[in-house]
Amino acid sequence: MHPAPSVILFSTLSGLGFGFLAFLGAGLLIPSGWAAFFLWGLGYGLALSGLLAATFHLGNPKNALKAFSQWRTSWLSREAWASVATLLILAPVALSDWLGLGLPRIIGVVGAMLALLTVFTTAMIYTQIKAVPRWQQTLTPVMFLTFAIAGGALLSGQAWAPLAMLAVGGILLALWRQGDGAFAKASQTMGTATGLDRLGTPTVFEPAHTAGNYLMREMIHVVGRKHAKKLRVLALILASAMPALILLLPLGLPGLAVAALLHLAGALAARWLFFAEAEHVVGLYYGARD
Amino acid sequence: MTALPQTTEKKLGLVIDLDTCVGCQACVTACKGWNDQSHGLSDQDAYGANPSGTFLNRVHSYQVAVPDAPPQIVNFPRSCLHCEVAPCVTVCPTGASYKRAEDGIVLVNEDACIGCGLCAWACPYGAREMDADQGVMKKCTLCVDRIENETLPEEDREPACVRTCPTNARHFGDFNDPESKVSRLVADRGGYDLMPDMGTKPTNKYLPPRNKGPGTASPLAPLLDIKATGVAGWLDRMLGKI
Known part of the structure; x- marks a missing residue:
C-alpha cells in the first residue's frame, strides 16, 4: 500500500496522543496548575494534529461531517465518534486538573477507556480489510494498542515505561514474523484472481494499460527487501531499545524528552513499514505479487 | 446506512466469456465514452509523456x-462484480457507497463521498478508482442510466460494454431468474467467481476458455527438417566450408 504521509502521521500522532490522554484521564499522572495545562495540552495537541493530518488524506474533505453517519457498519465512522467523544469527555477533567476544580476521577477513567477504544477503532480500519492479508491479523490491533499504551506510559513517566518500550519491540517482531507469511497463507494467486488456475498457470502477457493508474499508485507499492530490513532494525532501535535504555538512566526530564522523541521517530518508521509492506491482492492482476 | 440488503429482488450483473474475448479494448472505450458524461471520468496528462486516467473497466x-496442451492467450476484462457481500459498501463512513435492494447494483453517491479511498482498499478486485480531479470514488454503475432509460431504443438498454462487444463476450441480465440468458450461460459453461475465498460472493461470473484439446501437428511440419541432396546438397556442403 502507498505509505501516504497523512495516514502515517495520523495513526502515529493520534495513537500517541490518545495513549497519553488515557493515562492523564485515568489519573496515573495527576498534574496540577500550569503543569496540567501543558501536559493536557500536549495530549490534546498530539491527538488533534493526528486527526487533522487524516483530513489531508481525503479527496473531498467538505463532506467530512457525513463520516459520523455510518457507525453501525463502518470502523472509520466509529473512529470519528470515539475520537470526538473522548476529546469531549476528557475536556472537563483537563480543566479540573488545571484549575483544581476537584471533578470526580471516574469521568477521567471513562475518558481513558474511550481513548483506548479510539485507538482500537483506528486499528480496525486496517484490520478489517481482507484484501490486505498482512493487516488482517489479531496482532494488528494489539500493535496499535501497545504503541498507544507504551507511548502514554513514557510521556506520563511511569516507572514501568522501559518495559513497555521493550514490549513495543516484541510486538513489532511478532507482527513482522506473522505478517511476512500472511499473503502466502491467504493462498491467493494470479490463478485464483483470474480463475485461470482451472486451465493452467497464468502469467502476464500484456499489461491492461501502459501507464500508471490509481490502483498501481495506491495499492501496488513495492519496497526493496534490503531497504525494508534496514528500516525494521532502525524502527526497533528507535522505538524500543534506545528509549528503554535512556529511561533506565538517571537523566530526569531531558532524558524523558529525548526518549519520547526517539520513540516517536521509531514509531513513524514502523508505521511507514506497516503501509509500505502491506500487499493488496489486486497486485495479483498486475503480476506484482509473484 | 451502508448496511447490505439481506436479499435483492433482482440480481443484475454480467457474464464475461473468456473463450470469445479477443482483448480489443472496445468495452474499455465504450465504458469510458458513456460514463464520461456529466461529472465524467477525468484524465491527467492525456496527451503528454505520462498519461493517467480513471477507468471503470x-x-x-x-x-x-x-x-x-499448447499454451493459450486469455484476455481478461476486469470491472466491478457487484458482490452480494460487498466489502466496499460496509467500510464507507459516509453512506456514499450503497447496494440497491431492488437490483443489487453497487453505486457511489458522489455528493456524499469524502474521497477517503477506504472502499478501494476493501475491494479485492481493483474495481474502484479515485478520480484525481474530482477527489471522489468512481466505479461501474452497470450503466444504470442506460438499462432503465426508456428513451433509448430497447436494444440499447444494456451496459455500454455489453452493447459494444463485437464478439458477444459480454452478457447482461438477472441472475435471480434461472431462465435468463446469464443464468443459463453460467449453468451450461461452468461460470465461476473470482477469488471466492474472499467471501464477497460476486454477482458477475466468468466463463472459462473452452478446452482446446491437445495441439495438432502443423501440416507444414514435415518441411521443417529437409536434408538437401544432389546438387543442392553439394552446394550446401561447399558453402558450409567457406
Whole structure:
C-alpha cells in the first residue's frame, strides 16, 4: 500500500496522543496548575494534529461531517465518534486538573477507556480489510494498542515505561514474523484472481494499460527487501531499545524528552513499514505479487 | 446506512466469456465514452509523456501454460462484480457507497463521498478508482442510466460494454431468474467467481476458455527438417566450408 504521509502521521500522532490522554484521564499522572495545562495540552495537541493530518488524506474533505453517519457498519465512522467523544469527555477533567476544580476521577477513567477504544477503532480500519492479508491479523490491533499504551506510559513517566518500550519491540517482531507469511497463507494467486488456475498457470502477457493508474499508485507499492530490513532494525532501535535504555538512566526530564522523541521517530518508521509492506491482492492482476 | 440488503429482488450483473474475448479494448472505450458524461471520468496528462486516467473497466492479457496442451492467450476484462457481500459498501463512513435492494447494483453517491479511498482498499478486485480531479470514488454503475432509460431504443438498454462487444463476450441480465440468458450461460459453461475465498460472493461470473484439446501437428511440419541432396546438397556442403 502507498505509505501516504497523512495516514502515517495520523495513526502515529493520534495513537500517541490518545495513549497519553488515557493515562492523564485515568489519573496515573495527576498534574496540577500550569503543569496540567501543558501536559493536557500536549495530549490534546498530539491527538488533534493526528486527526487533522487524516483530513489531508481525503479527496473531498467538505463532506467530512457525513463520516459520523455510518457507525453501525463502518470502523472509520466509529473512529470519528470515539475520537470526538473522548476529546469531549476528557475536556472537563483537563480543566479540573488545571484549575483544581476537584471533578470526580471516574469521568477521567471513562475518558481513558474511550481513548483506548479510539485507538482500537483506528486499528480496525486496517484490520478489517481482507484484501490486505498482512493487516488482517489479531496482532494488528494489539500493535496499535501497545504503541498507544507504551507511548502514554513514557510521556506520563511511569516507572514501568522501559518495559513497555521493550514490549513495543516484541510486538513489532511478532507482527513482522506473522505478517511476512500472511499473503502466502491467504493462498491467493494470479490463478485464483483470474480463475485461470482451472486451465493452467497464468502469467502476464500484456499489461491492461501502459501507464500508471490509481490502483498501481495506491495499492501496488513495492519496497526493496534490503531497504525494508534496514528500516525494521532502525524502527526497533528507535522505538524500543534506545528509549528503554535512556529511561533506565538517571537523566530526569531531558532524558524523558529525548526518549519520547526517539520513540516517536521509531514509531513513524514502523508505521511507514506497516503501509509500505502491506500487499493488496489486486497486485495479483498486475503480476506484482509473484 | 451502508448496511447490505439481506436479499435483492433482482440480481443484475454480467457474464464475461473468456473463450470469445479477443482483448480489443472496445468495452474499455465504450465504458469510458458513456460514463464520461456529466461529472465524467477525468484524465491527467492525456496527451503528454505520462498519461493517467480513471477507468471503470480494464482488460488484461494473460498467457496460460496449460498442462499437456499448447499454451493459450486469455484476455481478461476486469470491472466491478457487484458482490452480494460487498466489502466496499460496509467500510464507507459516509453512506456514499450503497447496494440497491431492488437490483443489487453497487453505486457511489458522489455528493456524499469524502474521497477517503477506504472502499478501494476493501475491494479485492481493483474495481474502484479515485478520480484525481474530482477527489471522489468512481466505479461501474452497470450503466444504470442506460438499462432503465426508456428513451433509448430497447436494444440499447444494456451496459455500454455489453452493447459494444463485437464478439458477444459480454452478457447482461438477472441472475435471480434461472431462465435468463446469464443464468443459463453460467449453468451450461461452468461460470465461476473470482477469488471466492474472499467471501464477497460476486454477482458477475466468468466463463472459462473452452478446452482446446491437445495441439495438432502443423501440416507444414514435415518441411521443417529437409536434408538437401544432389546438387543442392553439394552446394550446401561447399558453402558450409567457406
